[in-house]
Amino acid sequence: MTLSIHPSIGVARLGNSPGQFYLAPDQIGQLPFEADAYGNRLGPVQHFKDAAGQVRRQGQLFKLLTAEGDEVTLDSPNVKSIQWTVHLANKKAAWYQYSELKGNLLYGPQNSYKAQDIPFRNASVEGEQARRQLIIDPGPRSISGSRQSIGFDKANAPVDYPVSYPPATVESGTPVTTLGNLYTDDAGRLIVLGGFGHAGGNEELTSYGGSDSWHDDISDGPVYCTVTYLDGSTEQLQAWVVVGSPDFAPEIVNISTLSDTMFDVGVRFYNLVPELYCNDQFNRGFKANYQRDIQPLVERLSRYQWVANVQAMSAFNSRQFDYTDNSEANKANRQSYFSYFRGLNKEGDPSPNQPQQTLFKDNFPMLPLNSGSNSVSNELIMKFLALNETQQFLLSQWAEGHFDADPMAPPYPVHPLDQGSVGNCVGLPMCPGIEVTWSMQHPAVYAAPYRIADQKGPGGYNKTGLTPSRDECEGGGCEPGDLTKRMACPWQADFFQCTVQTVNFTEPEVNKSKGAPLPPTYYAYWWPPQSPWDVLTGELTQEGQAASHLPAGQQMNYARGINSFVQMVEHWSALAFIRNQHSEDALYPYFTETERNNELFCYKEVGIGQITGNKDDNETTIPVFYIETNKDTIKAKCTRAKAMVEAMEQRAFKPIDVSPDGLGMPRSGTRVRR
Numbered sequence: 001m002t003l004s005i006h007p008s009i010g011v012a013r014l015g016n017s018p019g020q021f022y023l024a025p026d027q028i029g030q031l032p033f034e035a036d037a038y039g040n041r042l043g044p045v046q047h048f049k050d051a052a053g054q055v056r057r058q059g060q061l062f063k064l065l066t067a068e069g070d071e072v073t074l075d076s077p078n079v080k081s082i083q084w085t086v087h088l089a090n091k092k093a094a095w096y097q098y099s100e101l102k103g104n105l106l107y108g109p110q111n112s113y114k115a116q117d118i119p120f121r122n123a124s125v126e127g128e129q130a131r132r133q134l135i136i137d138p139g140p141r142s143i144s145g146s147r148q149s150i151g152f153d154k155a156n157a158p159v160d161y162p163v164s165y166p167p168a169t170v171e172s173g174t175p176v177t178t179l180g181n182l183y184t185d186d187a188g189r190l191i192v193l194g195g196f197g198h199a200g201g202n203e204e205l206t207s208y209g210g211s212d213s214w215h216d217d218i219s220d221g222p223v224y225c226t227v228t229y230l231d232g233s234t235e236q237l238q239a240w241v242v243v244g245s246p247d248f249a250p251e252i253v254n255i256s257t258l259s260d261t262m263f264d265v266g267v268r269f270y271n272l273v274p275e276l277y278c279n280d281q282f283n284r285g286f287k288a289n290y291q292r293d294i295q296p297l298v299e300r301l302s303r304y305q306w307v308a309n310v311q312a313m314s315a316f317n318s319r320q321f322d323y324t325d326n327s328e329a330n331k332a333n334r335q336s337y338f339s340y341f342r343g344l345n346k347e348g349d350p351s352p353n354q355p356q357q358t359l360f361k362d363n364f365p366m367l368p369l370n371s372g373s374n375s376v377s378n379e380l381i382m383k384f385l386a387l388n389e390t391q392q393f394l395l396s397q398w399a400e401g402h403f404d405a406d407p408m409a410p411p412y413p414v415h416p417l418d419q420g421s422v423g424n425c426v427g428l429p430m431c432p433g434i435e436v437t438w439s440m441q442h443p444a445v446y447a448a449p450y451r452i453a454d455q456k457g458p459g460g461y462n463k464t465g466l467t468p469s470r471d472e473c474e475g476g477g478c479e480p481g482d483l484t485k486r487m488a489c490p491w492q493a494d495f496f497q498c499t500v501q502t503v504n505f506t507e508p509e510v511n512k513s514k515g516a517p518l519p520p521t522y523y524a525y526w527w528p529p530q531s532p533w534d535v536l537t538g539e540l541t542q543e544g545q546a547a548s549h550l551p552a553g554q555q556m557n558y559a560r561g562i563n564s565f566v567q568m569v570e571h572w573s574a575l576a577f578i579r580n581q582h583s584e585d586a587l588y589p590y591f592t593e594t595e596r597n598n599e600l601f602c603y604k605e606v607g608i609g610q611i612t613g614n615k616d617d618n619e620t621t622i623p624v625f626y627i628e629t630n631k632d633t634i635k636a637k638c639t640r641a642k643a644m645v646e647a648m649e650q651r652a653f654k655p656i657d658v659s660p661d662g663l664g665m666p667r668s669g670t671r672v673r674r
Contacts, residue, residue, distance in 0.1 A: 002066065002067050002235075003065065003066060003072055003235055003237055004064075004065060004237060004415075005062055005063070005223060005225055005238070006062070006063050006064075006239075006415050006417040006418060007026075007060070007062070007415075007417045007418050007421035008239050008415070008450045008451045008452075009239065009241070009242065009262075009421060009422050009451075010024065010060035010061075010062060010192060010223070010239065010241040010242070010421050011024055011058075011060055011241070011242050011243075011244060011422060011424065011435065012057070012059055012180070012192050012193055012194040012242070013057065013058035013243065013244050013245065014055075014057065014194050014195055014196065014197040014217065014243065014244070014245055014246060015055040015056045015057035015058065015197065015246060015573075016054045016055055016197045016573050017050040017055060017056045017057065018054070018196070019050075020056040020057075021039075021058065021059045022034055022035055022056055022058060022059070023041050023058070023059050023060070023191070024059065024061065024421060024424075025424060026061075026417050026420045026421070027423075028257065028419065028420055028423030028424060029250075029251050029253045029424070030420070030424075031045050031250060031251060031584075032045045032058055032250060033045060035059065035191075038183065038184075038185050038186060039059060039184070039185040039189070039191035040185045040186055041061060047595065048246075048594075048595055049595045049597075052643040052646070052647035053573065053574070053595075053597040053600075053640065053644040053647070054573055054647055055197070055246055057194060058246070058247070059183070059191040059192060060191065060421070061189055061190070061191050062189060062191075062223060062225075062239060062241075063189055063417070064082070064189075064225065064227065072227065073187035073188055074145070074146055074187050074188035075187050078229050078230050078231075079227060079228075079229060079230070080228045080229060080230050081144055081227075081228045082144060082225065082227050082228075083142060083143070083144040083225065083226045083228075084182065084184070084190040084225050085140050085141065085142040085143075085223075085224040085225075086140065086141055086182055086190075086192055086221060086222070086223050086224070086241065087139065087140040087141075087221040087222055087224075087458075087461070088138065088152055088179045088180065088219040088220065088221040088241070088243065088480060089136060089137045089138075089179075089219055089221055089466055089480035089481030090135065090137075090176075090179065090215065090216070090217065090218055090481055090484065090485075091135050091136075091466065091468065091481035091482065091484075091485035092121065092216065092218070092484070092487065093121055093135070093136075093166075093214065093489060094120070094121070094122070094131050094132070094135050094469065094485075095120070095121060095468070095469070095486060096113045096118045096120055096121065096469075097119050097121055097209065098209060098432050098486055098487070099116070099118050099377075100373075100374040100379070100380065100431055101379075101380035101382065101438070102118055103116060103118055104438050104439075105442060105444075105473045105474065106347060106348055106438070106441060107348045108348055111350075111380070113471065120469070121134075121210075121212065122134055122212045122213065123212075128467075128469075132466065132468050134164075134468065135164055135465075135466055135468060135481060136164065136165060136166060136176060136179060136215060136217070136219070136481075137162075137465060137466050137481070138152040138153070138154070138156075138178070139157055139158045139161035139163045139461075140458070140459075141156060141182055143182045143183075143184055143190070145184060145188060146184055146186050146188050148183070149181055149182065150181065151178055151180070151182075152178050152179040152180050153177055153178040154177070160462050161461070161465070162463075162464075162465040164465065167202065169652075170213075170654065171201070171202045171654060172200060172201055172202070172203075172204075172205075172654055172656040172657060173199050173200030173201060173214075173570075173653060173654060173656055174198040174199065174651055174652050174653045174654075175200045176198050176199070176200065176216065176217045177198075178196075178217070179194065179195050179217055180193045180194040180195050190223070190225070192241045194217065194218075194219060194244075195218070195219065195243065196217065197216075197245075197246075197572065197573065198216065198217050199215070199216040199217075199489075199490030199492060199569055200215065200654075204657045204658055204659045205565070205656060205657070205658050205659065205663060206659045206661075206663070207663055207664055208496070208497050208565055208663050208666055209488055209489070209493050210488065210489040210490055210493055211659075214489055214490055215489070216489055217243075218244065218245070218484050218487060218491050219480075219481065219484060220242040220243060220436075220480065220481060220482070220483040221240070221241065221480030221481065222238055222239070222240055222241075222452070222458075222480060223238065223240060223241050224236070224238055224457075224458045225237045225239075236458075238451075238454055238457070239451075240451075240452040240454075240483070242425075243484070244435035244436075245434060245435070245495060245530075246572075247424060247530065248530075248531075248532060248575055248576070249306070249528075249530075249532055249577070249578035250424065250577075251303075251578075251579065251580050251589075252304070252306060252307055252528075252578065253296075253300050253303065253423065253424065254425075254428075254529050254530070255300045255304070255368045255385070255428075256368070256385070256388055256391065256428035257422070257424070257425065257426070257427045258422040258423065258425035258427040258435065258440065259418075259419045259420075259422045259423035259425075259427065260388055260391060260427045260428075261388060261428065261440050261441055262422060262427075262450050263390060263412070263419075263449075264388040264390040264391070265440075265441065265443055265449070266414070266446075266448075266449030266450065267390050268390070268443075269443035269446075270443070270446065270448060270449045272414070272449045273412055273413065276390075276393075277390070282389075282390075282393045284397075285402075286397065287397070287404060288394045288397040288398050288403040288404075289405070290323065290324050290398065290403055290405040291405065291406075291407050291409060292412075293398070293403070294323065294394065294395065294398050294403070295323075297387075297391065297395070298316070298323065299317070301314065301317050301367070302314055302316075302317035303589065303591075304525075304529070306535065306589070306591035307528040307529055307535060307558070307578060307591075308532070308533050308534050309555075310369050310525070312364065312365045312369060313365075313368065313369045316337065316340070320333070321333040324405035326401045326403055326405065328401065331400070331401055334398060334399045334400075334401065335399045335400075337399065338396060338399035339361065340361055340366050340367050341366065341368075341387060341392070341395060342355050342356060342358055342366040342367070342384060342386050343355035343392070344356065344386045344387075344389060344392060345382055345386070350380050352509035353508050353509075356382050356383060356385070356386050357382075357383045357384070357505075357508040358384070358505075359384060359505035359522055360505070365522070366384070368385045368386075368387070369384075369385075369524060369525070370384070370385035370526065370527070371383070371384065371429055371501040372384045372385050372386070372429055373385075373428065373429040373431045373438065374431055374511070375431075375501050375503040375511055376431060376501070376511060376512070376667050377511060378509070378510055378512060381509065381511055382429075383503050383504070383505065383508075384503065384505075384524065385428055385429050386428075387428075388427070414450060418450045419450075422450070425530075426527045426529075426530055427440075429526065429527070432487055432488065432494070433494075433527075434487075434494065434498075434527055434531065435487075435530075436483050436484060436486075436487070437487060438486075439472070439473055439482075439486060440483070442473045444472065444473050444474065444475045445472055445478055445482075445483075452478050452483070453477035453478055455472070455477035455478060455479050456477070456479075461480075466481060467479065490569060492568045493565060494531075495531055495568065495572065496559070496564075496565045496568040497565065497667055497668060498526045498531060498667065498668075499526060499531050499533050499559075500523060500524065500525055500526070500533055500668060501517075501524050501526060501667075501669075502517045502522070502524070502668065503517065503521055503524050504518040504519070504521050506520060512669060515665050515669065516665065516670075517668075517669040517670070532558040532578055533558055534555055534556075534558070535557075535558045535578055535592070535593050536556075536591065536593065537552055537554045537555075537592065537593055538552055538576075538581065538592025538593045538594055539598075540552050543638075547598035547599055547637070547638075548596065549598075549623075549625075552592070553592075557674055559673065560601075560623075560625040560673075561574075561600070561601040561625035561626055562574070562627070563626060563627075566658060567627060570653060570656070571597075571600065573597070574596065574600045574601075576593035576594060576595055576596035577593075577594050577595050578592070578594070579594045597644060599634055599637045599638065599640060599641035599644060600627060600634060600641075601625050601626065601627060601628065602628045603623065603624070604626075605622070605623060606621060606622050606623075606624050607619075607620070607621050608620050608621065631648075631649070
């Protein structure tokens with residue numbers, strides 16, 4: 001029997017609820033699933049937070065499937081045992097400082113971290129062994145049977161592995177003492193849970209990217225499985241899991257997802273769909289399918305409106321013509337539509353005059369209306385987003401009429417569970433990203449389409465531990481922690497500051513001048529499905545509106561009241577989840593905020609005259625939200641507020657100090673958070 005693990009790359013997510021979790025969706029744009037205490041899957045998720053307003057962790061369920069699609073579990077008649085082994089790690093503190101696209105080997109070996117002289121994080125720690133201690137590496141954990149569990153903490157550390165943990169006490173924030181847990185459900189399926197959203201360190205913060213001595217509990221690593229049959233034979237399998245930050249708008253999908261990125265790599269480098277791409281070129285005779293290849297993109301363009309102000313982009317779901325009509329008479333409409341999607345920069349070409357530096361066509365902003373992977377620094381500039389090569393080609397085939405609209409078109413040779421897991425993550429832009437970064441565009445990190453190349457396999461690190469500075473994009477496979485090591489440390493840094501970007505659109509070779517975006521600029525977004533910006537309020541009760549200070553249906557800034565990076569590190573769980581309030585199968589979605597911890601925030605209307613000195617200006621006020629610092633005041637608001645404060649008091653969080661010189665300007669070049 002030939003088995004495989006699905007999803008091949010799973011996605012768990014952080015949460016600070018100590019005892020509650022739900023399970024990851026298995027389709028793109030699907031709600032997660034409720035689960036019982038053992039991880040047995042139930043219906044769609046009901047609440048993303050517990051009674052104290054803490055975010056529940058998202059666990060990733062792994063299954064064993066035959067080539068025919070049948071599931072194998074402990075209940076299968078020929079199975080004696082199933083053992084799972086998972087090795088999570090966090091390499092951020094030992095890796096290089098993130099530096100936009102510097103270090104990206106798709107630009108050639110001359111762009112390596114060493115060649116570009118990019119400094120290490122914690123650069124004062126020298127020597128391979130000393131820097132290895134910067135890695136959070138609890139070693140592997142194994143589990144078998146049904147209804148079992150084990151943690152990635154010191155108490156469960158393997159005796160034969162050189163584990164490394166950060167300090168158990170910190171001067172700022174919350175120490176990282178575990179990277180999560182493993183569970184098995186009633187049938188022996190695996191559930192991987194990540195950490196609790198902790199971040200802490202012993203030094204002042206010096207930048208939005210974090211500071212020396214800081215760690216967080218993001219992680220990734222291989223998933224192994226050994227199936228033993230009753231006849232004594234065994235089968236060994238491998239997958240991967242990524243532990244990312246919470247997905248606060250799980251039903252809204254990025255225009256270019258991580259599944260799109262992996263599909264593009266599979267098509268162009270791994271012969272995934274030879275009739276689509278072969279001999280280093282796309283086949284112009286390939287017939288695209290509207291429902292499979294085009295419709296998802298159109299729907300994503302329309303759903304951004306619930307997490308960002310993108311009226312120009314939403315117009316491309318207006319259906320001014322029949323998108324499914326492949327006739328010659330409709331060709332001009334399709335070609336006009338396609339002409340508003342900007343082309344890709346030439347891969348590996350650092351010259352500035354390229355398509356992704358272009359904003360307008362006929363004074364209309366081109367698509368997608370997102371920042372590119374480097375609208376920040378003045379080297380390796382990529383100002384605005386473009387679809388990846390495979391997405392571009394399929395859309396161009398549609399424009400030319402080389403497509404059909406058969407709803408029963410065959411799917412591509414990728415398992416739906418593999419697409420469904422990573423399809424809810426950011427694929428582009430990558431600067432560095434949210435869950436993972438541009439290393440996922442490099443074919444060297446894969447063993448096959450949608451499968452990560454594992455450097456050593458189970459037990460391979462027992463004597464040596466992990467290496468702190470090896471670049472897996474040079475080949476040889478990945479180690480635990482390699483997929484997430486390029487991300488911001490702590491993770492709240494990118495979540496707070498990578499929301500909007502004012503992008504210069506007139507000078508192809510310049511993004512910033514003297515640290516600020518070079519004017520004139522255009523207002524662009526990074527990845528609003530993962531880090532929302534403009535959202536609708538959703539409180540419909542008298543009590544809810546009294547706590548939120550707002551009517552329902554008003555568009556507001558998503559993070560209002562969290563006014564600093566430091567506050568985001570402590571209070572990220574106060575943010576709302578954006579959820580479709582209409583029925584799931586309704587034609588017209590309606591997304592609003594839910595489960596925001598309104599009790600944490602204070603609200604004032606500030607008369608403009610207080611700023612101008614002109615009392616007549618006080619006829620107009622502006623809303624100001626801020627965090628209530630007096631915990632007794634919060635407790636007195638209601639029962640939920642009291643539970644919220646008691647949960648915060650149980651944490652070991654310590655106030656965070658910032659360098660006297662401040663954190664500098666955010667990468668966006670602006671502190672304006674309207």
